Amino acid sequence: MSTTSLAQEPTTGSRLPADDEWGRLMAAAQDGDGIAYRRLLDGLRRWLERFYARRLPPAFVDDAVQDTLIAIHEKRHTYDRTRPFRPWLNAVARYKWIDRLRSMGRARTDVLDDDIAVGDHESAVLSATLLDRLMAELKPAQSAVIRLVKIDGFSIEEAAKRTGQSGALVKVNIHRGLAKLAAIVERQAHVD
Amino acid sequence: MSTDDLIAGLTMELRAVGPRAPRRELALLALVGGIELLLCLAAGLVRPDFYLAMAEPVLWWKLLSLALLAAIGTVTAIAALAPDRSPRRGLQWLGAALFVVLATGAYLMLSHPIVESLADRVDWHHGVQCVAKMVLLALPAVAILAWLARCGAPTDCAATALAVGIGGGAWGAFVFAFACPSDDPLYIMLWYLIGCGGVALATRLVVPRIARW
Numbered sequence: 001m002s003t004t005s006l007a008q009e010p011t012t013g014s015r016l017p018a019d020d021e022w023g024r025l026m027a028a029a030q031d032g033d034g035i036a037y038r039r040l041l042d043g044l045r046r047w048l049e050r051f052y053a054r055r056l057p058p059a060f061v062d063d064a065v066q067d068t069l070i071a072i073h074e075k076r077h078t079y080d081r082t083r084p085f086r087p088w089l090n091a092v093a094r095y096k097w098i099d100r101l102r103s104m105g106r107a108r109t110d111v112l113d114d115d116i117a118v119g120d121h122e123s124a125v126l127s128a129t130l131l132d133r134l135m136a137e138l139k140p141a142q143s144a145v146i147r148l149v150k151i152d153g154f155s156i157e158e159a160a161k162r163t164g165q166s167g168a169l170v171k172v173n174i175h176r177g178l179a180k181l182a183a184i185v186e187r188q189a190h191v192d
Numbered sequence: 193m194s195t196d197d198l199i200a201g202l203t204m205e206l207r208a209v210g211p212r213a214p215r216r217e218l219a220l221l222a223l224v225g226g227i228e229l230l231l232c233l234a235a236g237l238v239r240p241d242f243y244l245a246m247a248e249p250v251l252w253w254k255l256l257s258l259a260l261l262a263a264i265g266t267v268t269a270i271a272a273l274a275p276d277r278s279p280r281r282g283l284q285w286l287g288a289a290l291f292v293v294l295a296t297g298a299y300l301m302l303s304h305p306i307v308e309s310l311a312d313r314v315d316w317h318h319g320v321q322c323v324a325k326m327v328l329l330a331l332p333a334v335a336i337l338a339w340l341a342r343c344g345a346p347t348d349c350a351a352t353a354l355a356v357g358i359g360g361g362a363w364g365a366f367v368f369a370f371a372c373p374s375d376d377p378l379y380i381m382l383w384y385l386i387g388c389g390g391v392a393l394a395t396r397l398v399v400p401r402i403a404r405w
Binding site: 071080088 | 193195198199202203204206207208210211273274276344345347348405
C-alpha cells in the first residue's frame with residue numbers, strides 16, 4: 001500500500017487495510033527504521049488533523065496534532081505489534097483530546113485582533129460536528145460562553161456582555177463546561 | 193514549530209525500542225514480591241503458632257483472599273498500561289472478589305461466635321500497628337507498579353491508580369498476614385480493609401500525577 005492511500009484514511013470504517021500497514025510501519029519504527037517512521041508520521045498527521053478538526057475548535061487543532069505526535073513518539077514502545085494499530089492510535093488520540101479539553105479550561109484566552117483575517121473560520125467551526133453534539137450536552141449557559149470565548153475568540157468581558165453573565169460566572173462556566181466535556185468523552189471511552 | 197519540522201525532528205531522533213512486555217513486568221513484580229516474602233519469613237516475622245493456625249479456615253481465608261485481590265489488582269494494573277486497554281473490567285472483578293471475600297469472612301465470623309467484647313475484638317491499638325506494617329510492606333509493589341505506570345501509557349489514570357493501590361495494598365497485607373496473630377474475621381476485615389483502602393486511596397491521589405503523559 002502506498003503512503004498516499006494511508007493519508008486518505010478517514011476516521012470511519014471498521015476494518016481498513018491501513019490498520020495493518022500502519023501497524024507494520026510502527027513495528028518497523030520500533031526496530032529503528034527511520035524511513036518507515038517518517039511514512040507513518042506523515043500518514044498519522046493527516047489522520048489526526050481530521051480527527052481533531054471534528055472535535056476541537058480550529059485554533060486548537062495544530063497543537064493537539066503536535067501533542068499527539070509527540071505522545072505517539074514517546075509511547076511507541078507500548079504498541080503491541082501483534083495487535084491492530086487502529087485501537088491503539090484511537091486510544092492515544094482520544095486521551096490527548098480529553099487532555100486538550102481540560103487544558104482549554106485552564107488556558108488564558110487571547111482575544112483576536114479584528115484586523116486579522118481568518119480564512120474559512122466559520123465553516124471550520126461548523127464542521128466540528130462532533131464537538132457541536134458534545135456541546136449540546138452542556139447547560140446552555142456553559143455552551144454559550146465556551147462557544148463565544150474558546151471558539152469565536154471573544155474576550156471574557158465581551159462574552160459577559162453578550163450573555164448577561166458576570167465575568168466571574170463566564171470563567172466558572174467555561175471551566176465547568178470543559179471539565180464536563182472531558183468527563184463525557186472519558187466516560188464514552190470506557191463504554192466503547 | 194511547524195508540524196513538518198516536528199516530524200523531521202522526531203524521525204531524526206528515532207532509536208530502536210523494545211515493545212512493552214507485560215509478562216516480563218509481571219515476572220519482575222513476582223520476583224520482588226517473592227524476595228520480600230522470603231526476607232520476612234527468613235527474618236522470623238512469621239507468627240509463632242503458624243503451624244497450629246494452618247488447621248483453622250480463617251488463616252486460609254485470609255491468605256487466599258489477599259492473594260486473589262493482589263493478583264487481580266496487579267494484572268488489572270499491568271494490563272491498563274497499554275493505551276487501548278481499560279482497567280474498568282478488572283476493577284469490576286475486584287469488586288466482585290471483594291464481595292465474595294467479605295461474605296466469606298462474615299460467614300466465618302457468624303459460624304464461630306466469639307465471646308469477647310467488641311472493643312477487645314477490634315483492638316484499635318494493635319489494629320493501627322497492623323495497618324502501618326501493611327502499608328510499609330505494600331511500598332515495594334506499589335513503587336514498582338507506579339514506575340511501570342510512568343513508563344507505560346495508561347489512558348484511564350484514575351482507575352489504573354486504583355488498581356495499583358488495591359494490588360499493591362493487598363500484596364502488602366498478604367505478606368503481613370503470615371505475621372498477624374489474629375484469627376478473628378471481624379478484626380481482619382476491619383483493619384485489613386483500612387490498610388488496603390488507605391494504600392488504594394493514596395495511590396489514587398498520587399499515581400495519576402506520576403502516570404500522566
